[in-house]
Amino acid sequence: MQDLSALRDQVVKLTREVGQFIQTEAAQFDVARLEHKGVNDLVSYVDKEAEKMLVATLEQLLPEAGYITEEGTKSEQSEEYNWIIDPLDGTTNFIHSLPIYAISIALQQKDELVLGVVYDICRDECYHAIAGGGAFCNQNRISVSQTPALSGSLIATGFPYYNFDLLPSYLNVMGAFMQSCHGLRRLGSAALDLAYVACGRFDGYFEYNINSYDVAAGALLVQEAGGQVTDFRGGKDYVFGREICVSNGPAVQKEMLALIAPFWKTQQPRNTGVEL
Template identity: 60%
Template sequence: MPTDFITLSLDLASLCRTTAQFIRQEAATFDRGKIEHKGVHDLVSYVDQETERKLVAGLRQLLPEAGFITEEGTAGPDTHTEEFTWIIDPLDGTTNFVHGLPVYSISVALLHRKELVIGVVHEVNRDESFRAVRGSGAFCNDLPIRVTDIPELNSSLIATGFPYKDFGQMGTYLQVLGAFMSRSHGVRRLGSAAVDLAYVAAGRYEGFFEFNLNSYDVAAGILLVREAGGHVTQFLEDGDPLFGREIVASNGHLHAEMQQTIREFWQ
């Protein structure tokens, strides 16, 4: 059983960088006619599936005893083991990929005894590798990163994501969005939650919020933000958002203000 999580994180970052080359190659000739639908607005392509297969094969070599939680299910049924579990989103931002919008990422995290210990988000087209190890900090292309020290929402840049299902909450969500738009320097929507969280960690955003996410969307990003000095919770309480459906991430300084803004509308 390996105990050197730093070395393992570097091996994971290398695997993600190599796998990102495959995504870039496929993007150059991708045929939109090859997409499939997991839901009305939930797209998947052979690129998602093949990328996941490559990641799973590489991760099995790095840590044979680990289980898997994957978006596309190519590793078989999810196996959340007590000791080690990889959490994988092979292509976070599939809709962007399908439409040729070059913002998407690979997101991989490792749970050890139910605690996040490694997280890597590789932004494919910028070739930026965001990496975190529990207790050892966060990095972008091996340079240390840190959240900002901006103390108030009215001086911040915030990110979010738009729901692609459960539209019954859309009205409430738009009220929350409007509040953030009027109280901050602006709100951005890139289309990859993993990238959004990495950008909070790197000090490019002060905060991020979204609902209806899955563990594979946020696992690596949660660790990145925490190791970069930020704070991550659910919308209305301080519970762990990993297996919840909602997330607020921030530089820590304006976290309570973000939660209060959401609380004005969200029940």
């Protein structure tokens, strides 16, 4: 495989190109071509075409890699390298002309995330990181916030849009956070929630019923920016374990996990690449 920094630069260039396609389509989006993968689980021709564009170039950049993609346009996985791709994270925002959506691309080598790119299309901010190389927004190095405690933190989360079995427990978790921090926000794009923790706009983020392609790139961004990333139990099963908790550091992470623990007893099925 080529040097990771060179590969990252090529992926950054690719996301900007595909982001331009997405923005062009946003100006003329045809709601009649909207599809439903499930209840409240929306997909557009823009998602599918963007994914095809991403895969076509990634195949040239790293021919030996496999793929875990949201729309399933390419799904063969490899034992060594796998691209984990969400071509349009925030589809519901996109179709309603709410300018909060992103492209998310991660590269995983065996069990380790080694490259992550999240392109905030509407703000033209490209977040990128390689393992051991720090995190950046465009050309500027970024780091997590220095907020020392949960009580002074702004926290992001997401709401389930299908599979509501654990909703009562999650509402209890959100209620605990509402009473323990400066505020709780829901943007509708997990990739951007994570990127914003990495650059210090949010101090933490948690969500369940989440997929690998939503969080893989952003998780690496947070780690390389100096933050903490775990599942709800403080473990490492956050890429495929369908739950994630991140923060700016050990102190806030400990407080967040302590709030979640009393209400969260059920382990969700893992997502190993096949959408549930």
